[in-house]
Amino acid sequence: MITKLQESPTNLLICGEAPQVPQFLGVDTHRFTHSKKIKDFNLSQGPLVAAVFADTYAEAKEFLDFLSDNVAFATLVLVSPKIQMSELIQITNQYQISRWVQNMTDFKSVISEAVSNSETIFNRGLLRRELTSQMRELEHLTQDLENLVLERTQHIETSRLQEEEKLNRIRNVIRFIKELSLCISLEEILVQVRRDLKRFPRLGDPFIIVQSQTRGLILSHFKGGQAVYEQREACLSVPDDLSYNAKELTLQLANLLGRPFAKTIVIPIEVKLFSSLIGEEVRAVIGVENSLSEKEQEDFIDFVMERLQPIAMTVDRFLLEEDLTRSSLRWEKTFDGMRDPIAIIDSEFNVLRANNKFSDKVSLGKCYEVFAEKKSPCENCPLHNSLESQSTLSETIKINGRLYDVHSHPIKITDEGAETVVHQYVDVTQSRELYLRLLQNEKMSAIGLLAGNIAHELNNPLTGLGSLAQILKEESPPESSLRQDLDEIVKATQRSQLIIKNLLDFSQGQTNHNQVISLSELVTRTMPFLKTVIRLHRVSIELSPNLDKVVVEPHLMQQVIFNLINNACQAMKEKGKLDVRVFANERTVTLEVQDSGPGISEELKEKIFEPFFTTKTKEGGTGLGLSLTKKIVESFDGKIEFYSNKETPGVTFRVSLPVAQG
Amino acid sequence: MKKKILVVDDEPLVRRSLKRILEGSYTVYEAEDGLKGLNLWKEHQPDLVILDVLMPGLSGPQVLMEISQEERKKAKVVLISAYSGEYDLDKAKTLGFDLFIPKPFDDVFRIRAVLEKLLEQ
Numbered sequence: 001m002i003t004k005l006q007e008s009p010t011n012l013l014i015c016g017e018a019p020q021v022p023q024f025l026g027v028d029t030h031r032f033t034h035s036k037k038i039k040d041f042n043l044s045q046g047p048l049v050a051a052v053f054a055d056t057y058a059e060a061k062e063f064l065d066f067l068s069d070n071v072a073f074a075t076l077v078l079v080s081p082k083i084q085m086s087e088l089i090q091i092t093n094q095y096q097i098s099r100w101v102q103n104m105t106d107f108k109s110v111i112s113e114a115v116s117n118s119e120t121i122f123n124r125g126l127l128r129r130e131l132t133s134q135m136r137e138l139e140h141l142t143q144d145l146e147n148l149v150l151e152r153t154q155h156i157e158t159s160r161l162q163e164e165e166k167l168n169r170i171r172n173v174i175r176f177i178k179e180l181s182l183c184i185s186l187e188e189i190l191v192q193v194r195r196d197l198k199r200f201p202r203l204g205d206p207f208i209i210v211q212s213q214t215r216g217l218i219l220s221h222f223k224g225g226q227a228v229y230e231q232r233e234a235c236l237s238v239p240d241d242l243s244y245n246a247k248e249l250t251l252q253l254a255n256l257l258g259r260p261f262a263k264t265i266v267i268p269i270e271v272k273l274f275s276s277l278i279g280e281e282v283r284a285v286i287g288v289e290n291s292l293s294e295k296e297q298e299d300f301i302d303f304v305m306e307r308l309q310p311i312a313m314t315v316d317r318f319l320l321e322e323d324l325t326r327s328s329l330r331w332e333k334t335f336d337g338m339r340d341p342i343a344i345i346d347s348e349f350n351v352l353r354a355n356n357k358f359s360d361k362v363s364l365g366k367c368y369e370v371f372a373e374k375k376s377p378c379e380n381c382p383l384h385n386s387l388e389s390q391s392t393l394s395e396t397i398k399i400n401g402r403l404y405d406v407h408s409h410p411i412k413i414t415d416e417g418a419e420t421v422v423h424q425y426v427d428v429t430q431s432r433e434l435y436l437r438l439l440q441n442e443k444m445s446a447i448g449l450l451a452g453n454i455a456h457e458l459n460n461p462l463t464g465l466g467s468l469a470q471i472l473k474e475e476s477p478p479e480s481s482l483r484q485d486l487d488e489i490v491k492a493t494q495r496s497q498l499i500i501k502n503l504l505d506f507s508q509g510q511t512n513h514n515q516v517i518s519l520s521e522l523v524t525r526t527m528p529f530l531k532t533v534i535r536l537h538r539v540s541i542e543l544s545p546n547l548d549k550v551v552v553e554p555h556l557m558q559q560v561i562f563n564l565i566n567n568a569c570q571a572m573k574e575k576g577k578l579d580v581r582v583f584a585n586e587r588t589v590t591l592e593v594q595d596s597g598p599g600i601s602e603e604l605k606e607k608i609f610e611p612f613f614t615t616k617t618k619e620g621g622t623g624l625g626l627s628l629t630k631k632i633v634e635s636f637d638g639k640i641e642f643y644s645n646k647e648t649p650g651v652t653f654r655v656s657l658p659v660a661q662g
Numbered sequence: 663m664k665k666k667i668l669v670v671d672d673e674p675l676v677r678r679s680l681k682r683i684l685e686g687s688y689t690v691y692e693a694e695d696g697l698k699g700l701n702l703w704k705e706h707q708p709d710l711v712i713l714d715v716l717m718p719g720l721s722g723p724q725v726l727m728e729i730s731q732e733e734r735k736k737a738k739v740v741l742i743s744a745y746s747g748e749y750d751l752d753k754a755k756t757l758g759f760d761l762f763i764p765k766p767f768d769d770v771f772r773i774r775a776v777l778e779k780l781l782e783q
Contacts, residue, residue, distance in 0.1 A: 459744030464675020
C-alpha cells in the first residue's frame with residue numbers, strides 16, 4: 001500500500017568519502033563529497049535516505065547539520081568503522097541517527113532496511129499531509145455550510161420582520177378604514193385623516209376640497225383646531241393631478257380663508273358615485289401643508305396612497321349621503337310647505353309619513369286617530385276603494401267640524417299594485433259653505449220670482465173678487481144673510497191678499513235693513529207657510545204682541561222662525577206637540593220652539609250648530625239650516641240655545657233678542 | 663154729459679168691479695188688452711184711463727208710448743198693478759201718469775172717491 005503512494009523514487013544520498021556502493025533497485029543514488037553541493041538537490045521529492053561516511057564527529061557534523069536543517073524526513077545512516085565511542089554517542093544524541101554501520105558488509109542490508117523505513121515514513125507523511133488537507137477541505141466545507149445556514153437564517157429573519165411590518169401596515173390601514181367607516185361628516189373624516197398622519201412631523205392640518213358646477217365649493221378644514229365644514233361661492237383652481245406644491249390653489253385658499261398657507265401637497269381623490277349622481281365632473285382633493293424633505297415627501301405620498309382609496313370612498317359616501325339627505329329634506333320641506341294636510345297611508349290606515357299640516361306629532365298611528373280623532377275609519381274613506389281599483393278616488397268627508405275633499409292617490413313604486421296611498425285633504429269648508437249659501441240665495445231668489453209671479457196672477461182676480469164682493473155687500477140688504485156671506489168673502493180675499501203679501505216679503509227679502517217690529521207679528525206672518533208641516537201635530541202658539549218689539553230684518557227673522565218650526569216638526573216622526581211661545585221682559589224678547597220628539601243625543605249636541613252637520617242626509621238636508629239660523633240671530637245681537645230635560649219631552653230651542661229701545 | 667172712463671185690464675173681475683162702481687156717474691169703456699185699449703182711447707177720447715201695467719198685447723207703459731201727445735193730454739191716467747216691483751214702471755213715470763194704485767185694492771169705494779177727486783181737478 002505504502003509503496004504505491006510514493007510517486008518519486010527514493011533518493012539515496014551518499015555523503016563524504018565513500019567507497020563504491022551497490023545499486024539498489026528503485027533507488028536513485030546521488031553522491032556528495034561536500035555538504036554545500038546538496039542544496040542544489042531537490043530534497044523534498046520522495047523519501048530520502050542519507051548515508052554519511054565519516055570517521056570523526058567533525059566530519060559527520062558537517063553533513064548532519066545540513067541535513068537536519070534541510071531535510072525533514074530523512075533516514076540517517078552513519079557509516080563509520082573507526083569512530084570513537086564517545087563521539088558516536090555524542091552524534092547519536094545530537095542527531096536522529098537511525099542506524100550506525102561499522103563495515104560495508106552490513107551496509108547493503110542496513111540501507112535496504114533504511115530505504116524501506118524511509119519510504120514508510122515518507123508515505124506516512126504523505127498520508128498525513130493528504131489527511132490534513134482533506135481535513136482542511138472538510139473544515140472549509142463545514143465553514144461554508146455554516147455560513148450558508150447563517151445567511152439563510154438571517155434572510156428568513158429579515159423576511160419575517162418585513163412580513164410583520166407589512167402586516168402591521170395593513171392592520172393600520174384596516175383600522176383606518178374602520179375608523180373612516182364610522183365617520184358621518186366630512187369634518188370627522190378630516191379628523192381621522194389628521195390622526196393617521198400624525199406620525200409625520202413637519203406636517204400641517206389636512207383639508208378636503210370638493211368642487212362642482214351645481215353644488216359649488218365644499219371645503220372642510222381646521223379652524224382654530226376644530227374641523228369645520230363650509231360651502232362657499234368661490235371657484236378654486238383645483239389640480240387634477242398629484243401636486244407637490246399647488247401654488248395657485250394655496251394662494252386662493254389663503255385669500256379665501258384669510259390666513260397664510262405653506263407649501264401644500266395636493267392629492268386628487270375620486271368621487272365617482274357622487275359625480276354620477278349629480279351628472280357632472282366633480283373635482284375633489286385632499287391637501288396638506290408641510291415642510292417635508294424630498295425623501296419624507298415620498299414616504300408621505302406612499303403612506304397616503306395606501307389610504308387614498310378608503311378616503312375617497314368615504315368622502316364619496318359622505319357627499320352622496322349629504323346630497324340625498326339634502327334632497328330628501330327638500331322634499332320634506334316641500335311636503336310641509338303644502339297648504340293641505342298630506343299623509344302616506346297603508347292599507348291598514350297606518351300613517352307612514354305625513355306633513356306637519358296633517359300632524360305635528362313625531363310618532364304616528366292610524367290616520368283616523370291622528371287626524372280625525374276617531375276610533376274607527378271615517379265613513380266614505382276612499383282608501384280601500386282606491387287601492388282596489390288602483391286609481392285616484394276622492395270623497396268629501398267631514399273631519400272635526402271641517403269639510404275635506406279627501407283625494408286618495410295609490411303610490412306605485414314597482415309594477416305590482418300599490419299598497420300605500422297618498423291622502424290629500426283639501427279643506428272645502430268655506431268654499432262649500434259659500435257654494436251652499438249661493439245655492440240657498442239662488443233658491444230663495446227663484447222662489448221670490450215665482451212668488452212674485454204667483455202673487456201677480458192671484459192678486460188680479462183677488463182684486464176683482466174683493467172689489468166686487470165689497471160692491472155687492474154694499475148693495476145687499478142690511479142684516480141679511482147675503483150681506484154676511486158677502487162679508488165673509490171680503491174677509492177671505494183680504495186674508496188671501498195678506499198671505500200673498502207676506503209670501504212676497506218673505507221670499508224677496510227686499511227690505512234688507514233692520515226695522516222695529518213685533519216678534520209675534522213675524523211669527524203670525526210665517527205660520528201660514530208652515531201649514532203643511534204642522535198639520536200632523538197639535539200646535540199651541542202663545543204670543544205677546546204688544547211688548548215684543550225687536551230690531552231685526554223681518555224677512556231674515558222669518559227665516560229663523562220658519563227653520564226652527566220646520567226642524568221641530570221634522571224631529572217628530574209621529575204625531576206630536578209643537579209649542580211656540582213669544583214672551584218678553586224689560587230687556588229680552590224670547591222665542592221658544594218646543595217639540596215632543598226624541599231629543600238630541602249627547603254626542604250630537606256639540607255639533608248641532610256646525611255647518612254641514614245634518615241628520616237628514618237622505619232627505620237632502622244641507623246641514624246649513626241651524627248654522628245659518630245661528631248666524632242670523634247673532635247678527636241681531638241675539639243668541640240661540642237649546643235645552644232638553646227629562647220632565648219635558650223633546651227639545652226646546654230658545655232665541656233671545658234684545659228689546660227694541662224707545 | 664157724463665165723463666168717459668176707459669178701463670184697460672186683462673182681469674175680467676177687475677174690469678167688472680170697476681165698471682160696476684163707476685157706471686152710475688160715468689160712461690165706462692172696457693178693454694181686455696193694451697191694443698184694444700189703445701183703439702178705444704183713440705175712438706172715445708176718455709177723460710180718465712185706468713191702465714193695468716202687465717197685460718197681453720201691449721203693456722200699460724207701451725200704450726202710453728203709443729198714444730199721441732194730444733190725446734194723452736186730454737185724459738188723466740191711473741196705473742194699476744198687482745206687482746209693485748213693476749217692470750217698466752220707471753219708464754211709465756217718465757211718460758207721465760197721474761196716479762198709481764197698487765193691487766189688490768183694500769177698499770173699492772175709496773178707489774172711487776180718489777178717481778172722482780182726480781176727475782174734478
